[in-house]
Amino acid sequence: MTSTNTTAPLISVRNLRLSFPDRAHKSLIGAAPRIEVLKGFSIDIPDGKITGIVGESGSGKSTLGRVLVRLLEPDSGEVLFDGTDIAHLDEGALRPLRRDLQMIFQDPMSSLNPRHKVWRIIAQPMKRYGRGGSKSDAIAALTKVGLPAAFADRYPHELSGGQRQRVGIARAIALEPRFILADEIVSGLDVSSQAQVLALLKDLARDMGLTVAFISHDLSVIRHLCDEVIVLNHGEIVDQGPVAEVFDAPKSDITKALLGAIPLPELDDNWFD
Amino acid sequence: MTVATHKTTLDVINLNIALPNGVRILRDVSLSLEPGEVRALVGESGAGKSMIGKSVLGILPPSLRVTEGEIILEGQHLNAMSPSTRRTTVAKTAALIPQDPLTALNPVRKIGPQIVDPLIRIHGWSADKARARALDLLDRVHIRAPERVMNSYPHELSGGMRQRILIAAAFAPSPRLIVADEPTTALDVTVQKQILRLIRELQQETGTAVLFVTHDMGVVAKISQKVTVLFAGKVMEDATTKAVFTDPQHPYTRALIAATPSYADLERPFSPVPASLISDLHQQIAQDDALYKGARR
Numbered sequence: 001m002t003s004t005n006t007t008a009p010l011i012s013v014r015n016l017r018l019s020f021p022d023r024a025h026k027s028l029i030g031a032a033p034r035i036e037v038l039k040g041f042s043i044d045i046p047d048g049k050i051t052g053i054v055g056e057s058g059s060g061k062s063t064l065g066r067v068l069v070r071l072l073e074p075d076s077g078e079v080l081f082d083g084t085d086i087a088h089l090d091e092g093a094l095r096p097l098r099r100d101l102q103m104i105f106q107d108p109m110s111s112l113n114p115r116h117k118v119w120r121i122i123a124q125p126m127k128r129y130g131r132g133g134s135k136s137d138a139i140a141a142l143t144k145v146g147l148p149a150a151f152a153d154r155y156p157h158e159l160s161g162g163q164r165q166r167v168g169i170a171r172a173i174a175l176e177p178r179f180i181l182a183d184e185i186v187s188g189l190d191v192s193s194q195a196q197v198l199a200l201l202k203d204l205a206r207d208m209g210l211t212v213a214f215i216s217h218d219l220s221v222i223r224h225l226c227d228e229v230i231v232l233n234h235g236e237i238v239d240q241g242p243v244a245e246v247f248d249a250p251k252s253d254i255t256k257a258l259l260g261a262i263p264l265p266e267l268d269d270n271w272f273d
Numbered sequence: 274m275t276v277a278t279h280k281t282t283l284d285v286i287n288l289n290i291a292l293p294n295g296v297r298i299l300r301d302v303s304l305s306l307e308p309g310e311v312r313a314l315v316g317e318s319g320a321g322k323s324m325i326g327k328s329v330l331g332i333l334p335p336s337l338r339v340t341e342g343e344i345i346l347e348g349q350h351l352n353a354m355s356p357s358t359r360r361t362t363v364a365k366t367a368a369l370i371p372q373d374p375l376t377a378l379n380p381v382r383k384i385g386p387q388i389v390d391p392l393i394r395i396h397g398w399s400a401d402k403a404r405a406r407a408l409d410l411l412d413r414v415h416i417r418a419p420e421r422v423m424n425s426y427p428h429e430l431s432g433g434m435r436q437r438i439l440i441a442a443a444f445a446p447s448p449r450l451i452v453a454d455e456p457t458t459a460l461d462v463t464v465q466k467q468i469l470r471l472i473r474e475l476q477q478e479t480g481t482a483v484l485f486v487t488h489d490m491g492v493v494a495k496i497s498q499k500v501t502v503l504f505a506g507k508v509m510e511d512a513t514t515k516a517v518f519t520d521p522q523h524p525y526t527r528a529l530i531a532a533t534p535s536y537a538d539l540e541r542p543f544s545p546v547p548a549s550l551i552s553d554l555h556q557q558i559a560q561d562d563a564l565y566k567g568a569r570r
Contacts, residue, residue: 195544196543199543199545220491223536224534258463263469263492265491265493266494267518267519
């Protein structure tokens, strides 16, 4: 990243708690019991850096991500975005902030409108937030993600998985947000498209000074992409810090298990032991 | 169980599969699999890696047909058989571990019959023997209450559990060949490791040969002894896993390994397969196709 000195966090989470009703165990009368998904922790997402959020399925990593962009409202705690607590703001109060909090989704096929051409998919939110929204604006965003202008007139189904994911990135960065949440954005892709999308995200984040939270279960990707990492397990933080530190000296057995489970592209007769 | 009198479990010789318009999906693919061996079929999406396993099992999508080539399973030429003989032969000799365990299991039937019935119907086992084997295998794949799970419906179980059940079902008749079609792609890394370990244990125990379809060079390195690298339906490299990772011969193999994140060189940026290499390969393939067409005119 451009600056090595510690910067103030863009997002600060304090004593975050969130639970969902457990409908499977709801009795006939009364409220359903609640399952605690995020069990009261505090984290900082440093400004201008890429922070990895890892954990197994059910660890709460996607839930945490959705709280950061305020698609979910926590039960209690603070979510300070650039100093403002957005944890319990209503939709009207959030609207001016929405442009700053963008998200790239795991499955670009279901997150891109199949009936719209690529340029409209990118231009629509630009219009909504008053950031232009002409076809040429959309093409400019496509160029930034390395797609040719001709793609503007294509439909999502005419693109490969990697190209669709680039369109998802173009849509997010076209709004010039301050924060992007990327939730498992490469897990459906081939290694080669994966490498392309990750290289692109890294370059864009650096060039645009973006703050990114990158959710993944793959620690090898996190190691290459991120500056900081947060390891979640059952709704609690079990490890956090600069990637190099966490990877070289993992504190928690969960982190160690996650590290040991990645099949690296090298021979290792003892991997299963 | 079949007595293994043949040296190879599977021979695929010059297999060509084409779309109705004549475009080839597999281009002169040859490979062989020895008893007890795991061969990885690796490539990016669209490389045709799943189609090899599907053509062996006779479950190709209806729009695709085998235009040329031989498939020899346990010494028996599958192409020379009538469709019904072929189905029975394949069902007795081979099994599939699919990518998506939810679509592979019948949602309105309990797990038990879904494992037990094929053992009775196809392999001619007694109901008692089949049930005992099913319970044994469920135990082997670390299902804690096998009796209860046999009585459950698929939706009552987690994704990892369903995948373990399909592994148990595939190995139950001790088939000579298992086609594992990206069996861990949908799973978390920690669950993936458990599943890979299970496949390896059972495969070593039963001496079953496995055709392991994957796009992950990391998985290839851990599970297989032989590798076939595919690009656009054509074999780029066929070698031992050891050779592929110590001295890869084909530039595409090297590019695939380089594209897979590792901890070895952290300063190295993400390296996708170079576009120039891809276009070179497509050019070669276009030339191949022209020759292939010419030779058949």
